[in-house]
Amino acid sequence: xxxxxxxxxxxxxxxxxxxxxxxxxxxxxxxxxxxxxxxxxxxxxxxxxxxxxxxxxxxxxxxxxxxxxxxxxxxxxxxxxxxxxxxxxxxxxxxxxxxxxxxxxxxxxxxxxxxxxxxxxxx
Numbered sequence: 056x057x058x059x060x061x062x063x064x065x066x067x068x069x070x071x072x073x074x075x076x077x078x079x080x081x082x083x084x085x086x087x088x089x090x091x092x093x094x095x096x097x098x099x100x101x102x103x104x105x106x107x108x109x110x111x112x113x114x115x116x117x118x119x120x121x122x123x124x125x126x127x128x129x130x131x132x133x134x135x136x137x138x139x140x141x142x143x144x145x146x147x148x149x150x151x152x153x154x155x156x157x158x159x160x161x162x163x164x165x166x167x168x169x170x171x172x173x174x175x176x177x178x
Contacts, residue, residue: 085125086145086165089134090156102138102148109151113128118143122173125164139164144173 077178090100099105102124110116125139140148140155 081107082139083162083165085123085139085161086155086157087161088138088140088141088145088148089129089158090136090138092132092135095136100153101171102140102144105151106144106147106172109148113150115147118147120174123170123175124145124172125168126171127165127168134158137165137168138171139168141173147166 094100106122106124107119110118121141122144123139123141124144126141127137129135129137137158138155141159145155
């Protein structure tokens with residue numbers, strides 16, 4: 056009976072893992088938040104309406120130049136409005152007592168999303 060000897064050189068999977076590990080992973084700057092039809096009935100759930108006054112009242116007006124919130128109309132009752140919020144906006148939103156339903160993350164907002172509060176996306 057003979058024993059099989061295996062080649063110890065790297066496999067294609069090993070090479071792929073090394074290549075992927077050496078590639079920079081883009082920062083996912085925006086969280087995608089879904090709001091339902093019930094959520095949008097309350098005007099306080101609109102960042103353009105509620106975030107500015109909150110920042111002024113809490114003494115955090117300096118953050119106005121770092122917040123970026125885009126919105127896009129959704130396609131279902133459960134996701135009637137999609138918000139693309141950067142990290143600062145997300146932090147403030149949570150401070151305001153909101154419980155965002157995060158459904159994704161991406162480097163920048165969708166091309167068809169509109170700036171609804173704060174400053175535009177920039178690299």
